[in-house]
Amino acid sequence: xxxxxxxxxxxxxxxxxxxxxxxxxxxxxxxxxxxxxxxxxxxxxxxxxxxxxxxxxxxxxxxxxxxxxxxxxxxxxxxxxxxxxxxxxxxxxxxxxxxxxxxxxxxxxxxxxxxxxxxxxxxxxxxxxxxxxxxxxxxxxxxxxxxxxxxxxxxxxxxxxxxxxxxxxxxxxxxxxxxxxxxxxxxxxxxxxxxxxxxxxxxxxxxxxxxxxxxxxxxxxxxxxxxxxxxxxxxxxxxxxxxxxxxxxxxxxxxxxxxxxxxxxxxxxxxxxxxxxxxxxxxxxxxxxxx
Amino acid sequence: xxxxxxxxxxxxxxxxxxxxxxxxxxxxxxxxxxxxxxxxxxxxxxxxxxxxxxxxxxxxxxxxxxxxxxxxxxxxxxxxxxxxxxxxxxxxxxxxxxxxxxxxxxxxxxxxxxxxxxxxxxxxxxxxxxxxxxxxxx
Numbered sequence: 561x562x563x564x565x566x567x568x569x570x571x572x573x574x575x576x577x578x579x580x581x582x583x584x585x586x587x588x589x590x591x592x593x594x595x596x597x598x599x600x601x602x603x604x605x606x607x608x609x610x611x612x613x614x615x616x617x618x619x620x621x622x623x624x625x626x627x628x629x630x631x632x633x634x635x636x637x638x639x640x641x642x643x644x645x646x647x648x649x650x651x652x653x654x655x656x657x658x659x660x661x662x663x664x665x666x667x668x669x670x671x672x673x674x675x676x677x678x679x680x681x682x683x684x685x686x687x688x689x690x691x692x693x694x695x696x697x698x699x700x701x702x703x704x705x706x707x708x709x710x711x712x713x714x715x716x717x718x719x720x721x722x723x724x725x726x727x728x729x730x731x732x733x734x735x736x737x738x739x740x741x742x743x744x745x746x747x748x749x750x751x752x753x754x755x756x757x758x759x760x761x762x763x764x765x766x767x768x769x770x771x772x773x774x775x776x777x778x779x780x781x782x783x784x785x786x787x788x789x790x791x792x793x794x795x796x797x798x799x800x801x802x803x804x805x806x807x808x809x810x811x812x813x814x815x816x817x818x819x820x821x822x823x824x825x826x827x828x829x830x831x832x833x834x835x836x837x838x839x840x841x842x843x844x845x846x847x848x849x850x851x
Numbered sequence: 852x853x854x855x856x857x858x859x860x861x862x863x864x865x866x867x868x869x870x871x872x873x874x875x876x877x878x879x880x881x882x883x884x885x886x887x888x889x890x891x892x893x894x895x896x897x898x899x900x901x902x903x904x905x906x907x908x909x910x911x912x913x914x915x916x917x918x919x920x921x922x923x924x925x926x927x928x929x930x931x932x933x934x935x936x937x938x939x940x941x942x943x944x945x946x947x948x949x950x951x952x953x954x955x956x957x958x959x960x961x962x963x964x965x966x967x968x969x970x971x972x973x974x975x976x977x978x979x980x981x982x983x984x985x986x987x988x989x
Binding site for chain 2: 606612
């Protein structure tokens with residue numbers, strides 16, 4: 561049975577924990593708004609880019625001279641997994657969900673006899689995968705110092721990946737990140753970026769006949785590397801919003817749990833205090849009776 | 852008054868401009884071109900250069916590098932990897948761009964010794980970057 565003093569200390573400590581989680585939740589909410597804005601502002605670029613690329617890819621894709629970034633190397637033996645996670649923890653299942661998806665994917669590929677290589681972005685994912693997949697790590701991108709993810713960061717990652725592709729280090733690249741749906745739901749997603757895949761888009765877009773300058777293939781060769789950067793950039797932004805969303809709901813839960821704990825501890829505290837008072841009374845009364 | 856056409860300038864990070872314009876001068880890879888309303892649908896890649904729009908609200912100029920322009924019946928969209936209003940480009944920005952292009956050139960020279968193609972491309976990129984410097988007054 562803890563003493564009154566112990567209980568009192570305990571309540572105080574849980575109360576300050578609640579204050580911290582509450583503050584973290586509010587910070588996450590503010591950052592989430594900013595992250596969502598950033599994601600929204602990048603959307604026009606990504607959407608139009610993909611629409612044009614899809615049109616180009618459809619017209620050039622069939623020919624033998626299509627760039628390797630689009631048609632692939634003709635093999636899928638060596639697979640590169642780019643695992644994007646956050647730099648900080650305390651955001652619920654966000655990092656472990658992405659890591660779990662990457663791990664299952666890696667195991668499946670290894671089961672099929674393929675070689676895997678892993679590039680990690682964000683410290684938390686690397687820590688989680690290090691134990692069983694550490695041997696396959698070929699690189700890590702540290703974004704700890706980056707306050708706001710910019711296109712430059714995505715370009716840096718894309719350059720690294722493309723350089724590796726050019727020297728033939730891998731055949732297929734897939735990125736892992738969490739798609740932001742809303743505050744309570746972020747879906748871990750695997751998306752293949754090399755060779756590039758574009759969703760076919762229906763609509764009047766396809767029916768317009770464009771003049772191409774210089775020509776379709778040259779444009780495609782110029783744009784495909786940029787497409788990789790664009791996809792990485794939008795994944796980074798989605799991830800940023802997802803991380804803050806996950807943190808917000810995790811901290812909301814923590815705050816609620818702390819509140820519950822305080823209630824329970826307060827009840828226990830009051831009971832023990834009552835017990836002490838009753839005890840003292842019994843002692844006084846029985847003392848008086850003995851006289 | 853000439854016909855106007857919807858013009859959007861988009862960078863990966865944000866929508867930079869969206870307005871009705873009468874003419875847009877685009878620094879295309881094969882040379883500058885000016886697109887006006889009812890221009891034939893065209894897609895062209897960009898070289899580093901100056902993008903000039905003329906509209907009812909006046910003239911605006913942007914320095915753009917990398918990306919492409921899409922001229923369609925619905926409007927003109929320019930998707931540039933980097934787009935900065937001309938007045939905001941500083942000497943430091945330009946120096947950084949030139950340095951980047953120089954590095955790309957020396958790398959291309961090292962990587963493709965017997966293939967002139969990529970080296971020439973990189974050299975052109977550098978020349979374009981330097982030429983941008985003539986447009987900006989710093």
